[in-house]
Amino acid sequence: MSKPERNIIQIDDLLARDGKCNVLFLNYDNEAFMNTGIQESGGTPPHAATTTGPAGERIPGKVGVKQDLVTPFGFYGTKSTFLATVNPAYPNDLMGKIVEALKSNGGAFIQSYADCMRGWRHASQDAVKVSKLATDCGYWPLYTIRVKDGMPTFSYYRGLEIDKEKFVDYLKSMGRFRHLFRPKFMEKEIDEIIYYTEQRNEKLKGLIKQFGTEKPVDVYRVNRKALEPQKHLLPGHGLCPGCGAGMFLNQMATAAQLVAGTNIIYVNNTSCSEVSTSKDFVTSWTVPWVHHLFESGATIADAISTTYKIMKSKGLYNGEVPYLIHIGGDGSTYDIGFQFLKAALVRTSSFVEMNEYLFNQK
Numbered sequence: 001m002s003k004p005e006r007n008i009i010q011i012d013d014l015l016a017r018d019g020k021c022n023v024l025f026l027n028y029d030n031e032a033f034m035n036t037g038i039q040e041s042g043g044t045p046p047h048a049a050t051t052t053g054p055a056g057e058r059i060p061g062k063v064g065v066k067q068d069l070v071t072p073f074g075f076y077g078t079k080s081t082f083l084a085t086v087n088p089a090y091p092n093d094l095m096g097k098i099v100e101a102l103k104s105n106g107g108a109f110i111q112s113y114a115d116c117m118r119g120w121r122h123a124s125q126d127a128v129k130v131s132k133l134a135t136d137c138g139y140w141p142l143y144t145i146r147v148k149d150g151m152p153t154f155s156y157y158r159g160l161e162i163d164k165e166k167f168v169d170y171l172k173s174m175g176r177f178r179h180l181f182r183p184k185f186m187e188k189e190i191d192e193i194i195y196y197t198e199q200r201n202e203k204l205k206g207l208i209k210q211f212g213t214e215k216p217v218d219v220y221r222v223n224r225k226a227l228e229p230q231k232h233l234l235p236g237h238g239l240c241p242g243c244g245a246g247m248f249l250n251q252m253a254t255a256a257q258l259v260a261g262t263n264i265i266y267v268n269n270t271s272c273s274e275v276s277t278s279k280d281f282v283t284s285w286t287v288p289w290v291h292h293l294f295e296s297g298a299t300i301a302d303a304i305s306t307t308y309k310i311m312k313s314k315g316l317y318n319g320e321v322p323y324l325i326h327i328g329g330d331g332s333t334y335d336i337g338f339q340f341l342k343a344a345l346v347r348t349s350s351f352v353e354m355n356e357y358l359f360n361q362k
């Protein structure tokens with residue numbers, strides 16, 4: 001089979017674009033409700049041990065699948081939506097996708113892999129190694145869906161092929177899967193995790209074939225040496241050493257700063273990223289930041305963005321409409337906040353886009 005063609009995307013070309021996102025919704029997926037004590041979520045993979053689905057003698061961790069959250073968003077028939085998965089172990093891809101999302105009209109949703117040394121039970125210095133392995137073994141593929149007028153186009157960067165040896169190394173590297181290897185090797189359960197992951201990847205490959213372009217591989221070119229260190233989020237926060245959410249937030253804010261400067265508002269659902277950056281009434285954020293509930297964060301982000309646009313169209317506000325970024329963990333995204341996120345994503349991707357008074361205001 002011939003090698004698939006690569007679509008080289010220069011960050012400077014994206015920055016020169018005219019588009020502007022209404023709201024970029026972010027989910028960092030650490031695969032459990034972490035800040036309240038490692039409870040199982042819809043993002044928890046099968047057979048992972050959590051405090052509400054512990055590995056015991058009869059039940060080996062989570063009973064159920066890790067839900068596929070991102071691909072269904074490509075099929076709501078929205079007008080304009082940018083969707084992607086990222087992993088902080090691949091920073092160029094991560095930052096490129098944040099820039100493209102913010103420079104695309106409509107709504108956007110990006111889901112990031114977020115290692116959690118505390119909940120996944122491994123040494124903090126292994127966080128980057130574990131994160132990289134996740135994509136390299138096929139567990140966390142990096143792909144993009146660009147929706148225009150109801151039609152999705154699928155592309156990818158890497159991580160679609162399952163490497164069984166690496167996959168087993170990946171599982172072995174974390175205490176949450178230790179029960180699959182000791183006291184006995186649980187081949188059926190290990191095979192089951194690989195099987196469901198492979199099924200997910202097969203679906204993805206089918207979608208890329210069906211809804212792809214001639215150049216299905218996206219490669220972002222970022223001159224990292226020229227990047228300014230981000231100043232949105234100060235380093236003195238309370239996230240754990242090696243926290244994947246922390247790595248994600250740092251890279252995300254670096255890219256967001258490139259696009260928005262300081263004209264940005266963050267809305268943060270209750271989560272590790274929220275409690276750890278707003279401790280003791282002292283915020284770690286230097287730009288406006290709003291804490292809201294699982295059920296209302298996405299709605300609030302849309303409301304802030306839309307209110308600015310309405311005020312501008314009525315001549316009550318003359319400045320530049322700020323960029324809006326909403327952040328949530330997997331507990332709030334897959335489970336408790338899902339319907340609100342879905343509704344806000346559809347609104348920002350369609351209603352705001354199709355309203356001539358609100359469309360793409362600068």
Ligand SMILES: Cc1ncc(C[n+]2csc(CCOP(=O)(O)OP(=O)(O)O)c2C)c(N)n1
Binds near residue numbers: 030328333
């Ligand atoms: C409706 C509701 N139920 C429960 C809680 C308590 N609560 C606060 S944070 C949290 C866990 C959040 O998990 P997740 O979204 O995965 O973020 P993480 O802590 O992993 O960063 C829970 C259950 C809440 N705030 N609201």
